Amino acid sequence: MASAFVPVQEILERKARPVLRDPNEAPTHDLREELFELEAKGELIVHRVPEPYVEVTTKFGRKKKIPIEHTWHHKSCGQCGHIPGYSASIFWLHRQFGLDFIDPTDQTSCTGWNYYASATSNAVAQLAVMSRNFAAAYETGYFPLIHCGTSYGHYKEAREQLIHHKEFRDEVRRILDKLGKPLVVPEEIVHYSEWVHVMRHRIAERQVIDMSHITACVHPACHYYKIVAEDAIYDPEIYGAQRTATVTGLLEALGINVADYSTWFDCCGFGFRHVLVQRDFTRSFAVLRKIEVMKNEVDPDMVVTHDTGCVTTLDKSQFAAKAHNRKVGVPVLSDAQVAAMAMGAHPFRVLQLHWHSTDWRPLMEKLGIDWKKHWEEFQEDLDAIRRGEKPGITWEEADRPIAIAA
Amino acid sequence: MDWISAKPTKYADVPYEEKLRLFMEVKNDPRYEDFLYGCYECGICVSACPSARFYDYSPRVIAQTMAREDVDRFYEIMVEDIWNCAQCFSCVRCPRQNNPGGLVTLIREVAVKNGLKEARDVLQGYSRVIYKVMLKGNQVSPDMLQPDFFPDWGPWVREFSENMHVWRKAIPVDTLRGVTDAAWRTDEKTLVELYTIWFETDNVDIVREVDEGLYELLLDVMEEALEEWQEEVA
Numbered sequence: 001m002a003s004a005f006v007p008v009q010e011i012l013e014r015k016a017r018p019v020l021r022d023p024n025e026a027p028t029h030d031l032r033e034e035l036f037e038l039e040a041k042g043e044l045i046v047h048r049v050p051e052p053y054v055e056v057t058t059k060f061g062r063k064k065k066i067p068i069e070h071t072w073h074h075k076s077c078g079q080c081g082h083i084p085g086y087s088a089s090i091f092w093l094h095r096q097f098g099l100d101f102i103d104p105t106d107q108t109s110c111t112g113w114n115y116y117a118s119a120t121s122n123a124v125a126q127l128a129v130m131s132r133n134f135a136a137a138y139e140t141g142y143f144p145l146i147h148c149g150t151s152y153g154h155y156k157e158a159r160e161q162l163i164h165h166k167e168f169r170d171e172v173r174r175i176l177d178k179l180g181k182p183l184v185v186p187e188e189i190v191h192y193s194e195w196v197h198v199m200r201h202r203i204a205e206r207q208v209i210d211m212s213h214i215t216a217c218v219h220p221a222c223h224y225y226k227i228v229a230e231d232a233i234y235d236p237e238i239y240g241a242q243r244t245a246t247v248t249g250l251l252e253a254l255g256i257n258v259a260d261y262s263t264w265f266d267c268c269g270f271g272f273r274h275v276l277v278q279r280d281f282t283r284s285f286a287v288l289r290k291i292e293v294m295k296n297e298v299d300p301d302m303v304v305t306h307d308t309g310c311v312t313t314l315d316k317s318q319f320a321a322k323a324h325n326r327k328v329g330v331p332v333l334s335d336a337q338v339a340a341m342a343m344g345a346h347p348f349r350v351l352q353l354h355w356h357s358t359d360w361r362p363l364m365e366k367l368g369i370d371w372k373k374h375w376e377e378f379q380e381d382l383d384a385i386r387r388g389e390k391p392g393i394t395w396e397e398a399d400r401p402i403a404i405a406a
Numbered sequence: 407m408d409w410i411s412a413k414p415t416k417y418a419d420v421p422y423e424e425k426l427r428l429f430m431e432v433k434n435d436p437r438y439e440d441f442l443y444g445c446y447e448c449g450i451c452v453s454a455c456p457s458a459r460f461y462d463y464s465p466r467v468i469a470q471t472m473a474r475e476d477v478d479r480f481y482e483i484m485v486e487d488i489w490n491c492a493q494c495f496s497c498v499r500c501p502r503q504n505n506p507g508g509l510v511t512l513i514r515e516v517a518v519k520n521g522l523k524e525a526r527d528v529l530q531g532y533s534r535v536i537y538k539v540m541l542k543g544n545q546v547s548p549d550m551l552q553p554d555f556f557p558d559w560g561p562w563v564r565e566f567s568e569n570m571h572v573w574r575k576a577i578p579v580d581t582l583r584g585v586t587d588a589a590w591r592t593d594e595k596t597l598v599e600l601y602t603i604w605f606e607t608d609n610v611d612i613v614r615e616v617d618e619g620l621y622e623l624l625l626d627v628m629e630e631a632l633e634e635w636q637e638e639v640a
């Protein structure tokens with residue numbers, strides 16, 4: 001019998017111990033050192049992380065600087081296009097804390113989604129798109145904060161390729177010369193969820209919605225922690241540093257019960273191409289390997305994740321599964337939306353929950369948020385917009401946290 | 407003949423030299439050496455792979471085939487398998503530091519660049535996304551959320567498309583408010599710079615291999631925008 005030979009107890013004990021990694025033993029080179037060497041040779045400019053920043057520990061025990069403000073928000077097309085409450089929540093949080101940032105119009109998406117879906121591009125084009133965006137950020141003096149998990153993963157990988165292949169650097173520099181732009185690489189590639197992570201205690205200090213009776217499952221985003229794995233945040237206090245700490249760290253700070261489930265490592269089923277033109281795969285995987293497993297094992301009130309594709313896939317895949325009597329019906333939110341919700345963001349003006357497909361009403365009710373009242377307020381906004389009385393909702397209307405019923 | 411399985415070689419009508427040419431195109435990509443270091447056949451990548459659960463597909467076979475330089479099998483993978491990959495990169499937990507998903511990206515790129523029929527077939531119906539990403543610099547936009555394309559997303563899509571214009575105005579973010587044909591408002595100069603990148607990297611020619619009509623359309627719009635911009639700055 002296998003159990004006679006497998007030292008199960010010893011394995012479990014080892015797994016229970018936090019992992020403390022020595023950066024000197026890291027299995028990979030520190031890319032940032034190579035980056036500074038290239039800068040010293042005059043090959044590129046390194047965009048330094050501005051003060052104030054917080055240092056976090058990454059997978060192999062190295063330190064990573066996460067800027068608090070003076071950030072250039074590299075938006076996500078999937079968030080802005082299809083889940084705008086995701087982007088709005090990130091900006092709302094920055095405004096609540098009075099932080100200095102830029103929401104640029106001199107930005108394209110990374111175009112990585114298309115590249116992973118169709119391969120109708122090439123390495124140099126992808127590097128040039130990234131470098132154009134980084135140069136645009138550098139010109140403003142603000143540091144890139146990447147909203148999309150795919151852009152973040154793609155840029156981490158692209159940065160590695162740029163550093164390791166001179167032929168790519170030469171080609172990208174030639175193109176940037178034509179655009180009148182320098183070749184700039186940020187000192188750190190920073191994902192917004194890392195910013196949320198380092199802000200989590202400040203967010204918790206301003207929490208107005210009690211979430212201690214809520215159970216959540218976390219879906220860690222593949223392109224956040226699997227691509228260039230060494231760059232993701234790990235913390236001995238969270239999962240003993242055996243899984244990434246982002247998202248879970250925030251939820252714990254907000255008092256939410258984070259429930260584990262067996263398929264946490266699985267991807268969501270997005271597939272890039274699949275979610276657009278071959279959704280049988282996406283739907284099946286999202287439901288059978290994620291949502292239904294969560295339902296069966298821990299029956300969460302919500303799923304929280306930190307990437308565009310994961311929110312879209314896990315949320316939108318649940319409708320069709322109902323017809324097959326699958327166990328579904330768990331609302332899906334980003335960590336930024338949960339953080340904003342905890343601080344009292346308006347469910348429709350800010351969180352834009354009406355863009356989500358899986359029913360979020362039971363969650364609102366469990367949280368004591370009178371969504372019907374706020375929906376009526378929002379309908380009045382829409383009517384006023386339709387009548388031409390106002391061009392749209394402004395930050396002045398959206399900034400104010402909702403009044404919570406006693 | 408496949409020397410391991412003793413099965414007849416598939417796609418025998420395609421000359422070996424042609425398969426070898428395509429294989430070498432993948433192998434000569436500067437990224438190739440970062441993606442493959444040999445393979446233990448341990449199957450860890452397969453256990454992590456979502457597509458392996460759903461399709462007759464294996465990242466291990468891809469890594470093995472490339473490491474063995476089995477050109478015939480490589481061609482089969484190029485024709486039959488690569489589009490199943492979800493590009494999630496769960497397979498990079500490979501103890502050999504391989505990146506099977508990255509190998510798939512390289513093979514896909516070569517399939518597209520060489521206009522393989524299978525690649526063109528797979529990307530049929532995807533052209534509107536390429537159109538958007540090339541011209542707007544965004545992969546998706548609100549106006550792509552149409553009930554005909556997303557019936558399985560439920561009644562929500564219909565509700566959305568009926569209210570799209572007013573819902574878009576009801577977003578407090580300045581760069582998003584009211585924008586329906588892109589994810590956010592982008593400067594004209596930014597788009598001209600993007601088009602310059604597409605031309606300078608021959609990315610437009612790649613699109614031609616997939617969809618000639620789309621290529622012509624993109625060329626018209628981008629060339630006109632570049633000309634107008636040059637006149638404006640002159």
Ligand code: SF4
Nearest residue numbers: 455492494495497507
């Ligand atoms: S990237 Fe492709 S091969 Fe690798 S685990 Fe994901 S689906 Fe499988």
Ligand code: SF4
Nearest residue numbers: 445446448449451500
């Ligand atoms: S995990 Fe790596 S070594 Fe193991 S079978 Fe897959 S590619 Fe080969």
